[in-house]
Amino acid sequence: MTTVRVRLTLIYSGLFLLTSVVLLVTVNLLLSQALHTRIAHFPTPAPVAPAEPVAPVREMPDGREVRPPLPPLPRLVDDVVGYQWEVTVLTVGVLTLVSLVVGWLVAGRILRPVHRITATARRLSLSNLHERIALTGPEDELRELADTFDAMLERLERSVEGQRRFIANASHELRTPLAVQRAAIEIGLPEDVGEIRDKLLFHNRRTENLIDALLVLAQAEHGLERSGPVALDKIVRLVLAEAEEGSGDVTVTARTRPFVVHGDPVLLNRLVTNLVDNAVRHNRPGGTVEVTLAGGALTVRNTGPVVPPERLGDLFEPFRRLHTTREQGAGLGLSIVASIAKAHGAQVRASPNPGGGLELAVVFRPGDPASWRSVVPEIHGAGDP
Structure with missing residues (x-):
């Protein structure tokens, strides 16, 4: 080119x-x-006979020079x-x-x-929209282009800040009524309507989870509000320790190496939680989940139903479900993973496992070499942080 x-x-x-x-x-x-x-x-000069060679310059006996x-x-x-x-x-x-x-x-x-x-x-990204080109020099077409770009960034920054304030306000306004409803259901309904009470509580929790997922998805798509060094290996161990209780008969094992990534600890915790929860939920009875953190990549591999290769792109679309599980989710888990990974400059790769199941890998960009520490891999269970 x-x-x-x-x-x-x-x-x-x-x-x-x-x-x-x-x-x-x-x-x-x-x-x-x-x-x-x-x-x-000019007059034509007399021709010189070629048979009479003349020396370049010579002097005659009488003192005359011949040229x-x-x-x-x-x-x-x-x-x-x-x-x-x-x-x-x-x-x-x-x-x-x-x-x-x-x-x-x-x-x-x-x-x-x-x-x-x-x-x-x-x-530029959504986390540093405050930067400007601020081009100096003569008032020409390039200066006009730079000023126009700066004005566009200013409008975009105001729009993003307005959306962030809306997300924060919506989070408060939506969670408060649901908390009041849950308290009314738990306290106000008598014990003899247990089936109705349990169903209302189930849908109340599901609505809360859906709202939380939508708010996290919106926050991830609008960039990182805060960023700093995060020990991703510690987050993986904490998430696995919490997931042990809900894993049922699914065996979860992990192999981690200390790795520090620059990002938001809350969003990274949600990324790991969604990956592990998706691997446990979409599994078969007595199946396994393998979590690996090494080489700058977080990989979660599970057993489960067969995933057609042509349907891999649908996994990261909101409200898309490939299989029906016992505890149906909102269909936002992997789309949140993709948005959080994108906000951290990482890539998400998915590939089906032979015989069923899925392998999901989040590959982070190489950062400061000082943030890497080479140690012997540790293999432990989900409950052994």
């Missing part, structure tokens, strides 16, 4: 060389024509014009190299503000 800088260099060099070549060729042709026209009016005769004027003109064409070709070659170098430098200087705008756009 040819860059704009290369194209501008070629355009500058091409125009410069075209002008130079036209100028030099025109001068040579006019010079040749003028010389031939002028010598046409060689001058060449014929037409041949002299041809020699001058030929020399002029040789100098022209050499000059064009030198100008070609000079024009390429100068064109490359000039194009780079002209495109420097564009590179600055591009670098700022690549660096």
